[in-house]
Amino acid sequence: MNTFEIKDLDLYYGDNQALKSIQLAIPQKQVTAFIGPSGCGKSTLLRVLNRMNDLIAGVRIDGSVKMDGADIYADVDVRKLRMRCGMVFQKPNPFPMSIYENVAYGQKAQGVKDKKTLDKIVEDALRGAALWDEVKDRLHSHAFGLSGGQQQRLCIARTIAMKPDVILMDEPTSALDPIATARIEELMEDLRKEFTVVIVTHSMAQARRIADKTAFFLMGELVEHGDTEQIFTAPQDKRTHGYITGDFG
Numbered sequence: 001m002n003t004f005e006i007k008d009l010d011l012y013y014g015d016n017q018a019l020k021s022i023q024l025a026i027p028q029k030q031v032t033a034f035i036g037p038s039g040c041g042k043s044t045l046l047r048v049l050n051r052m053n054d055l056i057a058g059v060r061i062d063g064s065v066k067m068d069g070a071d072i073y074a075d076v077d078v079r080k081l082r083m084r085c086g087m088v089f090q091k092p093n094p095f096p097m098s099i100y101e102n103v104a105y106g107q108k109a110q111g112v113k114d115k116k117t118l119d120k121i122v123e124d125a126l127r128g129a130a131l132w133d134e135v136k137d138r139l140h141s142h143a144f145g146l147s148g149g150q151q152q153r154l155c156i157a158r159t160i161a162m163k164p165d166v167i168l169m170d171e172p173t174s175a176l177d178p179i180a181t182a183r184i185e186e187l188m189e190d191l192r193k194e195f196t197v198v199i200v201t202h203s204m205a206q207a208r209r210i211a212d213k214t215a216f217f218l219m220g221e222l223v224e225h226g227d228t229e230q231i232f233t234a235p236q237d238k239r240t241h242g243y244i245t246g247d248f249g
């Protein structure tokens with residue numbers, strides 16, 4: 001089963017074409033990594049999936065993107081789409097409030113008021129983000145008191161609390177040290193059981209460690225995609241081979 005089916009996708013920022021005729025299926029409950037050199041369109045394609053590019057003036061999109069069979073550029077409520085596709089950014093961006101309030105925020109905004117219900121949502125989400133044990137005794141402390149890696153896991157918990165189907169991650173570990181990075185990579189094992197995960201990463205080693213599928217982009221083109229192991233050990237395209245062996249990038 002595929003969560004997303006992307007067909008003949010072209011994306012332009014004004015006159016600049018950033019994505020060219022992309023064809024890609026993103027499978028359900030697997031981790032798909034987007035790799036490629038800077039400026040190749042990885043983040044742009046990630047933002048296509050929850051229509052974040054709509055917020056950028058001058059963007060034009062042709063082609064079709066289906067999520068669970070429905071065209072997300074035709075007949076979908078964008079607010080609901082963004083709730084189904086949570087996003088985690090490069091730099092941890094907790095809200096200026098307590099750990100608890102960060103995680104409960106979205107559900108409260110949706111009208112959930114019952115304290116027991118919220119307590120359970122917060123605990124489940126913090127457990128899901130492998131942060132519960134570290135923060136359970138200080139849930140009402142300010143989120144800014146957490147380390148960078150903990151803040152990023154808090155952002156993951158905040159995303160999980162909205163019960164999305166998909167988690168989009170744009171270089172989620174690039175601002176973190178190796179230990180905090182390892183914690184988030186370990187977490188991927190659990191996340192893939194419940195969510196479709198799409199991650200943009202600059203680290204080929206990271207893609208190889210955590211992704212089931214890998215897609216390699218170059219100058220707006222999707223050069224090759226497939227099982228991660230195959231992409232790294234037996235790439236079909238010589239440009240993929242060149243990139244993974246460090247000839248360029």
Ligand SMILES: Nc1ncnc2c1ncn2[C@@H]1O[C@H](COP(=O)(O)OP(=O)(O)OP(=O)(O)O)[C@@H](O)[C@H]1O
Pocket residue numbers: 013016018036037038039040041042043044045056200
């Ligand atoms: N908001 C924007 N407005 C105009 N052009 C943009 C915008 N965002 C990206 N671009 C252009 O689109 C192309 C693809 O950029 P994108 O950020 O998607 O690449 P990327 O592969 O994610 O790069 P990086 O690895 O450096 O983050 C680039 O030419 C970039 O300059």
